[in-house]
Amino acid sequence: MDFFGNIITGFQITFQPVNLLYCFAGCLVGTLIGVLPGIGPSGTISILLPVTFKISPVTSVIFLAGIYYGAMYGGSTTSILVNVPGEAASVVTCLDGYQMARQGRAGPALGIAAFGSFIAGTLSVLALMFLSYPLSRFALAFGPPEYTALIILGITILTYLAQKSLLKALMMATFGFMLAFVGVDMLTGKARFTFGIPALMDGIGILPIVMGIFGVAEVLENFDASGEISVVKAKLGNLFPSRQDWKDCWKPISRGTLIGFFLGIIPGGSATLASFISYATEKRCSKHPERFGRGAIEGVAGPESANNSACAGGLVPLFALGIPPSVVAALLFAALMMHGIQPGPFIITEHPQIFWGLVASMYLGNIMLMVINLPLIGVWVQVLKVPRRVLLPLILFFCIVGAYAINNSFFDVGVMMLFGVIGYLMKKFDYEAAPLVLAFVLGPILENSMRQSLRISRGSFWIFFSRPVSGTLLVLAGLILLSYFFFNKQRDVLDEKEIKT
């Protein structure tokens, strides 16, 4: 495969003025979202999806991806200066980044976060480039049984990695599947769960759901939050890490890049999880783990590299297999579907401009983010001072107009508000949204694949096990579930022993 020819084509696409502009806009909006606590990249992308109707598929994917990895850069700013994570993947950066700021080392903390993100982002895009194409060729041999098995494995891993409870994650995933069944069945034309409402005949749109759960719910939750944000009053000083800082950080950056990239590929393995695992890894690998939580620069470098690397990792299954492993990937999936493009193994060969344009834009975007983040730190600090009571109504207003703009219908606004309240209650009662959204996106693919498989096999379920790939994937799913129950039981036994002693 002519990688260099394709990457040159990608850069030619990216350097078109409109794509450059949207790449920059995406990085800027992403950084802003990352800086501002309250709304994350998922909510922002879902709110801005309707805006991308009028632009080309390449440009919209470049713009939306820019928001995603831009938010990873921006999140570290508030974590370090305010001790409030701008978005979930920067929670861990608060632990050591804020302590460094209090010790007068805010500059090196911000600097290593930006440089680490840049290095990880660049390396992971290279890996995305080299891994996606061979994987997509392999996936061309996938049939309905393989897709069924892959989605079952994906949902299993997603619920296994649930941070709160496997049972809760499973309930949310099944609820997401139920929502996906609303509408007219594609194969038979029968209406399902429409309650006689004509607007539901096409099913519930993904945009009102994600805008409600991630956009509106965040607004509703943040109205509860009180208190002023106070920024560390410290001179930023030199933003460039010292030689000793680089000596301490090159290994955490390398490990963080690997951890983030491979976790990004796994369903449920989000940038947030990657940053937590990277932090735990660095603490374990450190000769002085007692420094962590007190201003260890490795505690900033590793997680910030991991969360950026996970962005590119999450695009591998999306482009190679057509399976989004995370909520943001699901939103990019929705964006492509809106433009009439089916994500999957064919996208790299049939729409190479989208894949290679995106890859090239990510290289460029990483450079833009270095430029936006470091010199403009002072500006971002000022943005933090905008009162929440002003910002949140504006965000809500954006959501309302965005939802209306999908189909020029207030029905979608109503659906969005309903899911906004549901999302708010989910947050208050500790139910995760990711399993619901991913199951909603994957539900139609799972159903079609399963029904086609049973037609092919004339009703025999053996088809899923007789084919090597699908059989392996299903066995893997079974082992993961068994390991969960086994380790849970072991943990319960250990807990009981500890209590007794």
Place this chain on the structure above:
Amino acid sequence: MTKERGGGLIFLLVGIYGLIFSRLLSLGKWNDPGPGVLPFVISMLLCVSGISWFIAGKPKRGEKSDINWGRLARMLRTPLQIVVLTAAFVLVITRTGYLAGSILYLFLFLLWVSHYTPRTAVGMALVMGIGSWLFFVKLLVIQLPTIGWWIF
């Protein structure tokens, strides 16, 4: 009633609804699955997980129910205010057009939910309403409700 039991009950009810109505759809045969098959299976899974969560949420001996209904009502007050205001906005906007409707909505929002003074709320509503009109209608060319000759 604990939180877990409440959640389990809700999912169980959704699952039962799914079971009933997916049976009304054709389940088909194994070699030609109908539109009701997967909804039926998923509904069963939902019922099983709802029951499991309901059982897991059994309060321990001596433990009181941990749903504080008063606190729940207070928690839902602001979201309900926002939902009611948004519903009113949706009803009004087709009569007033986008610009007037949005300024009114933002004014009431800033006054009632964000607790700004009336003077501040009016000023901010005007700026935000006109700004949003310029952004959505003029820049992004989104078709928003207008009323006849009233260009806004």
